[in-house]
Amino acid sequence: xxxxxxxxxxxxxxxxxxxxxxxxxxxxxxxxxxxxxxxxxxxxxxxxxxxxxxxxxxxxxxxxxxxxxxxxxxxxxxxxxxxxxxxxxxxxxxxxxxxxxxxxxxxxxxxxxxxxxxxxx
Amino acid sequence: xxxxxxxxxxxxxxxxxxxxxxxxxxxxxxxxxxxxxxxxxxxxxxxxxxxxxxxxxxxxxxxxxxxxxxxxxxxxxxxxxxxxxxxxxxxxxxxxxxxxxxxxxxxxxxxxxxxxxxxxxxxxxxxxxxxxxxxxxxxxxxxxxxxxxxxxxxxxxxxxxxxxxxxxxxxxxxxxxxxxxxxxxxxxxxxxxxxxxxxxxxxxxxxxxxxxxxxxxxxxxxxxxxxxxxxxxxxxxxxxxxxxxxxxxxxxxxxxxxxxxxxxxxxxxxxxxxxxxxxxxxxxxxxxxxxxxxxxxxxxxxxxxxxxxxxxxxxxxxxxxxxxxxxxxxxxxxxxxxxxxxxxxxxxxxxxxxxxxxxxxxxxxxxxxxxxxxxxxxxxxxxxxxxxxxxxxxxxxxxxxxxxxxxxxxxxxxxxxxxxxxxxxxxxxxxxxxxxxxxxxxxxxxxxxxxxxxxxxxxxxxxxxxxxxxxxxxxxxxxxxxxxxxxxxxxxxxxxxxxxxxxxxxxxxxxxxxxxxxxxxxxxxxxxxxxxxxxxxxxxxxxxxxxxxxxxxxxxxxxxxxxxxxxxxxxxxxxxxxxxxxxxxxxxxxxxxxxxxxxxx
Numbered sequence: 001x002x003x004x005x006x007x008x009x010x011x012x013x014x015x016x017x018x019x020x021x022x023x024x025x026x027x028x029x030x031x032x033x034x035x036x037x038x039x040x041x042x043x044x045x046x047x048x049x050x051x052x053x054x055x056x057x058x059x060x061x062x063x064x065x066x067x068x069x070x071x072x073x074x075x076x077x078x079x080x081x082x083x084x085x086x087x088x089x090x091x092x093x094x095x096x097x098x099x100x101x102x103x104x105x106x107x108x109x110x111x112x113x114x115x116x117x118x119x120x121x
Numbered sequence: 122x123x124x125x126x127x128x129x130x131x132x133x134x135x136x137x138x139x140x141x142x143x144x145x146x147x148x149x150x151x152x153x154x155x156x157x158x159x160x161x162x163x164x165x166x167x168x169x170x171x172x173x174x175x176x177x178x179x180x181x182x183x184x185x186x187x188x189x190x191x192x193x194x195x196x197x198x199x200x201x202x203x204x205x206x207x208x209x210x211x212x213x214x215x216x217x218x219x220x221x222x223x224x225x226x227x228x229x230x231x232x233x234x235x236x237x238x239x240x241x242x243x244x245x246x247x248x249x250x251x252x253x254x255x256x257x258x259x260x261x262x263x264x265x266x267x268x269x270x271x272x273x274x275x276x277x278x279x280x281x282x283x284x285x286x287x288x289x290x291x292x293x294x295x296x297x298x299x300x301x302x303x304x305x306x307x308x309x310x311x312x313x314x315x316x317x318x319x320x321x322x323x324x325x326x327x328x329x330x331x332x333x334x335x336x337x338x339x340x341x342x343x344x345x346x347x348x349x350x351x352x353x354x355x356x357x358x359x360x361x362x363x364x365x366x367x368x369x370x371x372x373x374x375x376x377x378x379x380x381x382x383x384x385x386x387x388x389x390x391x392x393x394x395x396x397x398x399x400x401x402x403x404x405x406x407x408x409x410x411x412x413x414x415x416x417x418x419x420x421x422x423x424x425x426x427x428x429x430x431x432x433x434x435x436x437x438x439x440x441x442x443x444x445x446x447x448x449x450x451x452x453x454x455x456x457x458x459x460x461x462x463x464x465x466x467x468x469x470x471x472x473x474x475x476x477x478x479x480x481x482x483x484x485x486x487x488x489x490x491x492x493x494x495x496x497x498x499x500x501x502x503x504x505x506x507x508x509x510x511x512x513x514x515x516x517x518x519x520x521x522x523x524x525x526x527x528x529x530x531x532x533x534x535x536x537x538x539x540x541x542x543x544x545x546x547x548x549x550x551x552x553x554x555x556x557x558x559x560x561x562x563x564x565x566x567x568x569x570x571x572x573x574x575x576x577x578x579x580x581x582x583x584x585x586x587x588x589x590x591x592x593x594x595x596x597x598x599x600x601x602x603x604x605x606x607x608x609x610x611x612x613x614x615x616x617x618x619x620x621x622x623x624x625x626x627x628x629x630x631x632x633x634x635x636x637x638x639x640x641x642x643x644x645x646x647x648x649x650x651x652x653x654x655x656x657x658x659x660x661x662x663x664x665x666x667x668x669x670x671x672x673x674x675x676x677x678x679x680x681x682x683x684x685x686x687x688x689x690x691x692x693x694x695x696x697x698x699x700x701x702x703x704x705x706x707x708x709x710x711x712x713x714x715x716x717x718x719x720x721x722x
């Protein structure tokens with residue numbers, strides 16, 4: 001059974017791109033979320049194998065969402081997807097419990113690599 | 122960290138910064154003369170030296186960069202036909218920038234990372250080198266730390282967690298943890314890691330830098346020393362006053378010796394505090410190069426008088442204003458190459474920075490041969506902003522018009538651009554220059570260019586002053602503001618349009634009474650032959666009469682005690698020979714604090 005992934009990003013465009021890449025890579029997109037609180041809800045509902053998480057989002061930031069998800073499930077596997085120039089936020093996200101990160105704009109192979117790596121942990 | 126290493130690091134940083142600043146300067150020259158083998162060799166040598174220094178301290182990244190650039194420069198050296206090209210110049214600049222930022226991190230590590238890095242200097246640790254193309258290295262470092270943490274306990278990391286969070290890290294991460302040998306494989310398996318080494322610093326030797334000619338002294342200590350010498354100077358002159366009143370010959374001899382020693386001591390300390398202007402001037406060529414490239418302009422910069430030495434505090438004070446002015450010249454003064462050709466000017470614009478000593482002061486001028494400032498537009502903007510009345514507009518002199526450029530209102534971008542861009546932050550420049558006891562002048566001619574002159578005392582702690590008496594009070598006027606002193610007869614003063622003026626060598630100068638400037642009532646009337654001081658400040662020349670000359674002296678400047686320090690118009694206070702305090706006038710502040718009546722007496 002292929003791993004189930006929850007894609008979180010406030011831009012529909014980015015969600016679409018990520019979903020396409022991941023599906024092509026053989027993963028199943030179980031759901032999508034457009035902000036942090038939605039991500040937490042959908043994590044609880046779907047119990048995905050992995051989450052790709054944007055950081056700067058309205059409502060609840062990715063970092064907050066990571067913390068909340070970690071509270072729900074300390075084993076949660078989260079990969080941060082963030083734009084260049086937000087390095088300190090990425091560091092914060094990792095300290096909050098994200099397992100890896102991918103920098104936008106990304107190459108599809110990078111996304112797949114990161115996801116594979118984290119799923120293997 | 123042991124003390125010796127700390128000392129080496131300090132030296133290393135100081136010396137490297139000097140080398141980098143030199144590189145920045147000569148590379149710009151090399152770019153203009155790509156076949157200059159002498160400069161090429163110099164660049165090569167500097168990288169070689171940097172490499173060696175960095176290697177001795179274990180700064181692998183600086184070592185790697187320097188080594189790389191050293192090798193690249195080698196093919197251009199003596200005997201080789203190849204000329205230096207733009208690519209290698211860019212690469213060298215990139216390398217310099219990177220080393221500079223690494224040096225800055227060292228500084229921060231020393232300040233903040235004392236708890237993390239000390240042990241790491243001497244304990245065994247894992248040295249992890251990230252791959253060159255890793256994006257967001259700090260985030261990658263955080264991921265690696267997290268991986269290690271899952272397996273074992275981390276004692277400390279270098280760079281520190283704070284630095285990682287701020288994103289300010291290089292490619293090297295050092296981790297001291299329990300059982301490092303067990304996780305070395307785990308770390309090595311991470312894709313983004315180039316190499317991982319198990320390092321035991323204790324076994325590796327360190328070489329010491331040689332040829333140390335000076336010692337480092339804390340600047341605060343120097344300041345204190347100078348203050349103490351200032352006190353000595355004052356008490357010495359008080360002593361000599363007292364002894365003179367006793368008329369004791371026996372004391373006089375000793376006192377003369379004592380005074381001489383104090384004077385010498387004062388000179389030595391003043392000298393110790395001196396640093397060459399090249400410390401900031403050397404940065405300008407690179408700055409102008411980068412900025413002009415960015416703006417698509419061609420600009421050459423010429424620098425004169427970089428070897429002149431000034432007080433450390435002054436150097437710190439003028440760095441920013443100078444950069445401000447150079448930025449103005451490049452971005453607003455100098456036209457684009459196409460525009461310049463249309464105006465029959467050379468494609469390449471020229472900026473000249475010159476420093477010279479003038480009667481114990483320092484005069485720094487920044488000139489460009491750009492478009493200059495259109496006075497008419499200055500007046501128009503001044504009028505629109507309510508700085509000038511319509512009736513006055515006709516009668517303004519050029520100096521008065523250009524003075525509007527110092528008004529804070531002239532700093533906003535849109536307005537400034539209309540006034541051919543000049544005036545960006547000129548009020549800021551003036552403020553900074555005033556704060557070191559100097560004044561600014563602007564000279565400009567449309568299509569010919571602009572010159573900004575800054576005149577400042579060499580040191581702010583001891584300045585030369587004229588003593589002016591008014592009734593029973595004494596005031597000290599810094600010589601920096603004074604152009605000349607002379608005696609005028611009462612009949613050489615006349616009135617022009619209701620204002621008192623005097624004729625000096627065919628120049629009509631406005632005349633102000635000292636009492637008016639100080640806003641004091643004075644009982645003294647002008648004598649038949651009255652002393653007169655011609656001052657020149659901020660595009661304004663005028664004469665001050667109505668005071669009496671009481672000589673000149675070197676004044677040790679003391680800050681005003683509270684609460685009178687809130688009164689504007691005085692730089693500070695000094696003691697004169699008999700121990701009386703005497704206020705030092707801040708002439709620009711007094712002159713322009715508000716308008717006062719210029720009616721004469």
